[in-house]
Amino acid sequence: xxxxxxxxxxxxxxxxxxxxxxxxxxxxxxxxxxxxxxxxxxxxxxxxxxxxxxxxxxxxxxxxxxxxxxxxxxxxxxxxxxxxxxxxxxxxxxxxxxxxxxxxxxxxxxxxxxxxxxxxxxxxxxxxxxxxxxxxxxxxxxxxxxxxxxxxxxxxxxxxxxxxxxxxxxxxxxxxxxxxxxxxxxxxxxxxxxxxxxxxxxxxxxxxxxxxxxxxxxxxxxxxxxxxxxxxxxxxxxxxxxxxxxxxxxxxxxxxxxxxxxxxxxxxxxxxxxxxxxxxxxxxxxxxxxxxxxxxxxxxxxxxxxxxxxxxxxxxxxxxxxxxxxxxxxxxxxxxxxxxxxxxxxxxxxxxxxxxxxxxxxxxxxxxxxxxxxxxxxxxxxxxxxxxxxxxxxxxxxxxxxxxxxxxxxxxxxxxxxxxxxxxxxxxxxxxxxxxxxxxxxxxxxxxxxxxxxxxxxxxxxxxxxxxxxxxxxxxxxxxxxxxxxxxxxxxxxxxxxxxxxxxxxxxxxxxxxxxxxxxxxxxxxxxxxxxxxxxxxxxxxxxxxxxxxxxxxxxxxxxxxxxxxxxxxxxxxxxxxxxxxxxxxxxxxxxxxxxxxxxxxxxx
Amino acid sequence: xxxxxxxxxxxxxxxxxxxxxxxxxxxxxxxxxxxxxxxxxxxxxxxxxxxxxxxxxxxxxxxxxxxxxxxxxxxxxxxxxxxxxxxxxxxxxxxxxxxxxxxxxxxxxxxxxxxxxxxxxxxxxxxxxxxxxxxxxxxxxxxxxxxxxxxxxxxxxxxxxxxxxxxxxxxxxxxxxxxxxxxxxxxxxxxxxxxxxxxxxxxxxxxxxxxxxxxxxxxxxxxxxxxxxxxxx
Ligand SMILES: Nc1ncnc2c1ncn2[C@@H]1O[C@H](COP(=O)(O)OP(=O)(O)OP(=O)(O)O)[C@@H](O)[C@H]1O
Ligand SMILES: [Mg+2]
Numbered sequence: 001x002x003x004x005x006x007x008x009x010x011x012x013x014x015x016x017x018x019x020x021x022x023x024x025x026x027x028x029x030x031x032x033x034x035x036x037x038x039x040x041x042x043x044x045x046x047x048x049x050x051x052x053x054x055x056x057x058x059x060x061x062x063x064x065x066x067x068x069x070x071x072x073x074x075x076x077x078x079x080x081x082x083x084x085x086x087x088x089x090x091x092x093x094x095x096x097x098x099x100x101x102x103x104x105x106x107x108x109x110x111x112x113x114x115x116x117x118x119x120x121x122x123x124x125x126x127x128x129x130x131x132x133x134x135x136x137x138x139x140x141x142x143x144x145x146x147x148x149x150x151x152x153x154x155x156x157x158x159x160x161x162x163x164x165x166x167x168x169x170x171x172x173x174x175x176x177x178x179x180x181x182x183x184x185x186x187x188x189x190x191x192x193x194x195x196x197x198x199x200x201x202x203x204x205x206x207x208x209x210x211x212x213x214x215x216x217x218x219x220x221x222x223x224x225x226x227x228x229x230x231x232x233x234x235x236x237x238x239x240x241x242x243x244x245x246x247x248x249x250x251x252x253x254x255x256x257x258x259x260x261x262x263x264x265x266x267x268x269x270x271x272x273x274x275x276x277x278x279x280x281x282x283x284x285x286x287x288x289x290x291x292x293x294x295x296x297x298x299x300x301x302x303x304x305x306x307x308x309x310x311x312x313x314x315x316x317x318x319x320x321x322x323x324x325x326x327x328x329x330x331x332x333x334x335x336x337x338x339x340x341x342x343x344x345x346x347x348x349x350x351x352x353x354x355x356x357x358x359x360x361x362x363x364x365x366x367x368x369x370x371x372x373x374x375x376x377x378x379x380x381x382x383x384x385x386x387x388x389x390x391x392x393x394x395x396x397x398x399x400x401x402x403x404x405x406x407x408x409x410x411x412x413x414x415x416x417x418x419x420x421x422x423x424x425x426x427x428x429x430x431x432x433x434x435x436x437x438x439x440x441x442x443x444x445x446x447x448x449x450x451x452x453x454x455x456x457x458x459x460x461x462x463x464x465x466x467x468x469x470x471x472x473x474x475x476x477x478x479x480x481x482x483x484x485x486x487x488x489x490x491x492x493x494x495x496x497x498x499x500x501x502x503x504x505x506x507x508x509x510x511x512x513x514x515x516x517x518x519x520x521x522x523x524x525x526x527x528x529x530x531x532x533x534x535x536x537x538x539x540x541x542x543x544x545x546x547x548x549x550x551x552x553x554x555x556x557x558x559x560x561x562x563x564x565x566x567x568x569x570x571x572x573x574x575x576x577x578x579x580x581x582x583x584x585x586x587x588x589x590x591x592x593x594x595x596x597x598x599x600x601x602x603x604x605x
Numbered sequence: 606x607x608x609x610x611x612x613x614x615x616x617x618x619x620x621x622x623x624x625x626x627x628x629x630x631x632x633x634x635x636x637x638x639x640x641x642x643x644x645x646x647x648x649x650x651x652x653x654x655x656x657x658x659x660x661x662x663x664x665x666x667x668x669x670x671x672x673x674x675x676x677x678x679x680x681x682x683x684x685x686x687x688x689x690x691x692x693x694x695x696x697x698x699x700x701x702x703x704x705x706x707x708x709x710x711x712x713x714x715x716x717x718x719x720x721x722x723x724x725x726x727x728x729x730x731x732x733x734x735x736x737x738x739x740x741x742x743x744x745x746x747x748x749x750x751x752x753x754x755x756x757x758x759x760x761x762x763x764x765x766x767x768x769x770x771x772x773x774x775x776x777x778x779x780x781x782x783x784x785x786x787x788x789x790x791x792x793x794x795x796x797x798x799x800x801x802x803x804x805x806x807x808x809x810x811x812x813x814x815x816x817x818x819x820x821x822x823x824x825x826x827x828x829x830x831x832x833x834x835x836x837x838x
Contacts, residue, residue, distance in 0.1 A: 175691055182676075
């Protein structure tokens with residue numbers, strides 16, 4: 001911990017900032033014109049890395065880098081042309097989901113093409129040495145990258161201000177419809193911008209290979225970093241992205257230089273908090289007009305009529321009688337279904353009535369699971385108490401993260417939820433002493449009187465049924481009306497005395513709490529937890545369940561969760577490429593059946 | 606030149622235009638008059654393809670416009686200036702003009718930024734100024750100039766005089782008359798008969814989304830009952 005080591009870290013941080021800036025700039029550019037937040041942007045970066053490593057072995061590094069960038073640009077072209085074109089008019093949420101699904105598909109494509117092992121890249125010929133700065137060796141390549149970031153910034157600014165294409169891009173970012181009425185064909189503009197954005201991401205990845213091996217985990221790490229950068233810098237502002245990339249990379253480097261590498265996650269968080277309080281639209285961002293096509297045009301959820309109550313009671317009775325007939329395996333599956341029904345219901349609560357998109361709901365599921373494990377394994381409390389306390393931990397997490405998320409709307413908030421989930425995942429993954437790191441924790445078993453599968457099933461049934469009916473009640477309580485009013489017209493709700501943010505914050509916290517209940521139940525039913533329990537995949541699972549069931553319906557999450565859990569149990573364990581399959585299912589749902597299977601059945605009736 | 610036949614259109618399920626009919630001849634300036642909320646802007650948006658048509662037909666130089674996207678309609682030579690102007694505030698005057706530029710068109714006057722700066726001298730003095738810092742009149746001129754950069758054969762102008770100082774009104778009116786001399790057809794929405802009189806040859810009155818009167822401006826001037834019924838000014 002000397003000044004030299006801090007300086008070295010700062011230079012290191014600057015070099016990292018360049019790559020990050022390339023990704024964030026592409027993300028910003030694409031959003032500006034198409035209003036789509038490309039969740040697959042980190043995947044394009046990852047693709048750039050793999051392609052560059054693979055090509056380097058054939059054509060040499062300096063040819064491989066531009067070739068990889070151009071190839072990723074080409075991939076971008078196909079994505080835009082065959083997928084995004086179809087969803088520009090779709091509700092925001094579906095757009096987010098579609099690009100998210102794309103990220104899953106690309107990850108499995110990379111797994112298929114290059115295998116699960118990390119791939120080490122070559123050094124850059126001509127820049128493989130080091131320069132002596134203040135007594136330490138700084139890689140020449142880092143200095144090259146440090147130079148490259150500002151160069152790309154200047155290049156982009158020139159393109160945007162001096163070329164006709166750039167002027168049209170800026171015009172369309174401001175007012176798409178007007179640009180169209182002036183004769184601008186947006187279709188090619190959109191394609192062009194997406195290709196450029198993809199190319200930048202690919203270049204960012206390709207340039208990174210001398211510093212870091214290509215790996216399958218890169219995509220989510222990069223996309224959540226890029227989200228933080230654009231939130232801090234201002235979505236749509238390229239200089240903002242540059243500034244924020246520098247700021248965050250340097251702050252992290254400073255922490256590492258001081259010897260507190262664990263603090264890097266916290267510092268990112270603190271910067272974001274400070275910026276959001278001080279300038280909610282980012283350092284150089286402008287306030288966004290509300291989305292033209294936000295959520296769904298939702299019919300108010302129907303009040304559960306008598307019929308629904310009776311059907312619910314019958315279902316509950318059937319579920320209660322099942323253990324008599326069902327075997328152990330079926331009981332475990334049913335327990336899983338109940339747990340995920342609660343998880344999906346809580347997610348649906350904030351997405352449907354709340355209108356907040358969460359792409360990181362698994363964070364609260366996972367916090368609940370980990371808290372339960374930590375409490376029991378360290379003999380802090382008994383299992384029963386742990387089951388009661390663990391959800392509170394999840395609720396606290398949601399209270400903290402939710403404060404940020406409700407301060408932003410639409411895509412901004414969605415990006416934050418993902419970034420927070422990634423932070424929670426990193427914490428679980430890195431904090432060996434507490435969480436067992438990548439191995440997770442084992443031996444988290446329920447108390448003896450709940451040890452039998454039947455007893456545990458009943459416990460799960462009671463808790464989940466109670467929590468789910470609580471949500472159903474809440475939707476039709478004054479609180480639920482306030483929540484929906486805030487979703488449908490925030491201004492009017494505000495004017496009528498509803499504190500929209502407070503209501504949404506409360507809903508977010510309650511949903512996190514319930515996800516924590518589901519998580520801790522899950523931990524005790526499995527006996528072990530691993531970082532996957534709060535990984536992005538789990539968040540995606542939740543989204544798919546809600547989508548499957550249909551977001552407008554009250555009972556949709558139940559059917560969605562049951563169907564999904566069963567499908568996963570029946571097929572996923574035998575499939576190597578389950579992510580791609582999930583991704584394809586989401587894409588198919590988005591394109592063919594945007595209202596979910598629930599609505600499909602309703603129409604049939 | 607432009608012919609609207611039995612247009613039915615509106616926002617979502619709310620219908621605003623009912624069997625709306627209108628003809629604009631070559632080189633003619635027609636004023637579409639009506640009170641607040643009568644449906645004037647809606648008629649222009651529907652023509653421009655910015656609103657879906659429930660039914661009806663739009664002919665422009667014998668080409669059907671219905672179902673075309675706005676940019677295609679613009680490229681056929683129909684220019685549109687919205688009532689809220691919608692200039693690109695992050696772009697300079699020059700860049701706004703560049704955003705509107707289209708290739709020259711046979712049978713339509715050909716505009717360049719230099720010619721437009723002659724038509725609107727105010728704009729010439731602020732070529733590199735950003736849209737944010739412009740007055741209402743300057744914005745209006747820029748909006749018209751930007752649309753003219755597409756070299757249109759006909760213009761749809763939505764309340765071009767709204768909120769302008771009297772001197773500026775005269776300046777804008779003079780440039781519209783100049784456009785007519787250049788051979789452009791203009792369809793102009795207006796609430797105020799006085800302003801319409803400055804430029805229009807003919808007037809159509811719209812009320813609750815229907816055309817209820819068509820005739821010369823002189824005819825309107827000599828019919829106080831008609832004015833009383835459909836217009837506020
Ligand atoms: N975006 C919209 N969504 C729903 N209804 C609209 C919308 N815009 C206008 N309307 C309705 O359509 C009707 C016609 O509006 P329009 O803007 O065409 O009137 P106008 O004649 O241009 O009035 P003004 O002189 O005030 O500009 C009005 O009743 C208005 O309330
Ligand atoms: Mg109007």
